[in-house]
Protein backbone atom coordinates (compact mmCIF):
# COMPACT_ATOMS: atom_id res chain seq x y z
CA UNK A 394 0.00 0.00 0.00
CA UNK A 395 1.06 3.56 -0.52
CA UNK A 396 0.41 6.81 1.22
CA UNK A 397 -0.08 10.09 -0.55
CA UNK A 398 -1.00 13.61 0.42
CA UNK A 399 -4.53 14.63 -0.51
CA UNK A 400 -4.80 18.33 -1.24
CA UNK A 401 -8.56 18.31 -0.64
CA UNK A 402 -8.40 16.65 2.76
CA UNK A 403 -5.08 18.29 3.64
CA UNK A 404 -3.72 15.09 5.11
CA UNK A 405 -1.99 11.86 4.19
CA UNK A 406 -4.30 9.15 3.03
CA UNK A 407 -3.97 5.52 2.02
CA UNK A 408 -4.05 5.32 -1.76
CA UNK A 409 -6.80 3.21 -3.26
CA UNK A 410 -5.84 1.37 -6.44
CA UNK A 411 -2.30 2.75 -6.53
CA UNK A 412 -0.87 2.76 -10.01
CA UNK A 413 2.73 3.27 -11.00
CA UNK A 414 3.12 5.96 -13.58
CA UNK A 415 5.99 7.88 -15.11
CA UNK A 416 5.97 11.63 -15.09
CA UNK A 417 6.91 13.76 -18.06
CA UNK A 418 10.40 14.25 -16.67
CA UNK A 419 10.88 10.49 -16.49
CA UNK A 420 10.57 10.14 -12.73
CA UNK A 421 8.36 7.45 -11.24
CA UNK A 422 5.22 8.36 -9.36
CA UNK A 423 2.16 6.72 -7.89
CA UNK A 424 -1.32 7.80 -8.76
CA UNK A 425 -4.46 6.56 -7.13
CA UNK A 426 -7.74 7.42 -5.48
CA UNK A 427 -8.33 9.04 -2.11
CA UNK A 428 -10.52 6.86 0.13
CA UNK A 429 -12.05 9.90 1.80
CA UNK A 430 -13.03 12.28 -0.99
CA UNK A 431 -12.53 9.90 -3.94
CA UNK A 432 -10.40 12.48 -5.65
CA UNK A 433 -7.11 11.72 -7.32
CA UNK A 434 -4.03 11.63 -5.18
CA UNK A 435 -0.48 11.67 -6.40
CA UNK A 436 2.83 10.73 -4.89
CA UNK A 437 6.26 11.29 -6.35
CA UNK A 438 8.55 8.33 -6.07
CA UNK A 439 8.25 4.65 -6.90
Ligand SMILES: [Zn+2]
Pocket residue numbers: 399400401402406427428429430431432
Ligand atom coordinates in the same frame (compact mmCIF):
# COMPACT_ATOMS: atom_id res chain seq x y z
ZN1 LIG B 1 -9.08 13.24 -0.30
